[in-house]
Amino acid sequence: MTTNVGAQAIESYTTxxxxxxxxxxxxxxxxDFGVLxxxxxxxxxxxxxxxxxAFVSGIGCSSRIPGYTTAYGFNSVHGRALPIAQGIKLxxxxxxxxxxxxxxxxFSIGGGHLPHAIRRNLDLTYIVMDNQIYGLxxxxxxxxxxxxxxxxxxxxxxxxxxxxxLSYVLGYGAGFVAQGTPAxxxxxxxxxxxxxxxxxFAFINVQSPCVTFGQPELQxxxxxxxxxxxxxxxxxxxxxxxxxxxxxxxxxxxxxxxFYQAPTPAPxxxxxxxxxxxxxxxxxxxxxxxxxxxAPA
Numbered sequence: 001m002t003t004n005v006g007a008q009a010i011e012s013y014t015t016x017x018x019x020x021x022x023x024x025x026x027x028x029x030x031x032d033f034g035v036l037x038x039x040x041x042x043x044x045x046x047x048x049x050x051x052x053x054a055f056v057s058g059i060g061c062s063s064r065i066p067g068y069t070t071a072y073g074f075n076s077v078h079g080r081a082l083p084i085a086q087g088i089k090l091x092x093x094x095x096x097x098x099x100x101x102x103x104x105x106x107f108s109i110g111g112g113h114l115p116h117a118i119r120r121n122l123d124l125t126y127i128v129m130d131n132q133i134y135g136l137x138x139x140x141x142x143x144x145x146x147x148x149x150x151x152x153x154x155x156x157x158x159x160x161x162x163x164x165x166l167s168y169v170l171g172y173g174a175g176f177v178a179q180g181t182p183a184x185x186x187x188x189x190x191x192x193x194x195x196x197x198x199x200x201f202a203f204i205n206v207q208s209p210c211v212t213f214g215q216p217e218l219q220x221x222x223x224x225x226x227x228x229x230x231x232x233x234x235x236x237x238x239x240x241x242x243x244x245x246x247x248x249x250x251x252x253x254x255x256x257x258x259f260y261q262a263p264t265p266a267p268x269x270x271x272x273x274x275x276x277x278x279x280x281x282x283x284x285x286x287x288x289x290x291x292x293x294x295a296p297a
Contacts, residue, residue: 011049015040018050020070031208031220032062032129034182039065039098039127042192046096053096056085058105061136062129062208065100079110082117082126089122093270096196097123103130107143107163118172118201120269125195129208130165132215139213146251149215166247166259169203170240175262176202177243183223184256191258200265207254223254230257238263 018040026032043053053071057063059078066073072095076084085099106114106128117124133151134140140153143163150157169177176198180188188206195202209219235242237258246255267275285293 011047013044013047013049015044018043018053018069018071020068022067024064024068026061026064027210027212029211029220030061031131031182031206031210032065034185034188034220035062035127035129035206035208036065036068038180038182038185038188038192039069041189042196043069043071045189045193046196048096052094053098054085054088054092055098055100056081056088057099058101058110059136060102060105060134061210062100062102063105071098079105079108079113081105082110082113082124085124086117086120086122089124089270090273093123093274097125098196099124099126101126101128102135102142103128103132103144103163103165104134104142107165107168111143111163114168115172118169118174118203121175121200121266122269123200125192125198125202125204127192127195127204127206128165129206131208131210132162132218133210133213135210135213144251151213162251164247164250165205166250167244170244170247170260174203174260175200175265177205177247177259177261178203178257179205179207179259180256181207181220181223181227181254183220184227184229187229187256194258194261198261198265200262200268207256227254227256230255230259235259237261 050070055066055069055071056074057066058076058081066075081099081101085097089097130144132142132144134142139151141151141158145158145162147161148157178191180191191204195204237260240260243260
């Protein structure tokens with residue numbers, strides 16, 4: 001929709017503008033429906049046209065999200081969404097780049113990419129749908145599955161302690177760390193919107209229960225009863241030490257909201273690259289003389 005303000009035409013968008021013709025095929029009741037809806041709403045508030053947005057994902061139920069949007073989409077291989085998203089952002093810095101994945105995709109096979117994405121601090125928003133299970137492959141243990149959980153691959157109960165994604169990313173130095181749930185749609189939309197607007201790497205862990213293979217006591221109805229809003233608890237999101245303390249309760253308490261947001265965001269990798277390019281521009285050889293650099297002495 002186009003509106004005129006004075007002599008200037010301003011384009012505005014609705015959620016329908018970001019919704020593709022594909023119908024989501026998640027199980028009825030899946031938390032990912034709510035995540036997708038919150039993403040549509042957040043993008044509407046951002047107001048950028050779909051062709052200025054790129055959505056990258058890995059493999060898993062949550063990684064279907066790019067296909068359900070009208071943005072540029074890249075459904076990549078398992079665990080490789082972050083390096084591909086970084087390449088896209090460096091190649092085209094003007095794109096708004098979002099990354100989606102699950103706890104298995106992000107913290108198992110893709111876990112080695114996470115600290116490097118954080119330390120480089122490219123301007124990406126990473127939305128992880130954490131359901132503590134491998135849902136697409138029919139209910140195996142995931143990195144965030146609680147110890148003792150019985151699944152098709154752990155009939156006697158898991159012996160492994162779970163990964164704590166909130167502690168991970170805070171420890172790696174992320175400047176924006178939040179957690180939400182589709183049981184609180186207003187809060188989830190606000191977190192995604194804030195993550196997109198944050199100038200740097202933003203991590204949003206979404207407790208998005210698997211209705212088919214997930215734990216019955218941790219479905220959305222239970223989330224509504226057990227969630228605790230960090231702002232209502234008086235948490236200061238600029239206090240990293242306190243955020244780390246609260247993160248220790250992952251798997252015990254369902255805290256939602258902003259764990260940490262750097263009061264003075266560090267320069268992004270893209271900004272540092274552009275600064276160096278400007279500094280070295282005067283030393284650049286003309287194109288026709290580039291091959292001279294490789295000529296034998």
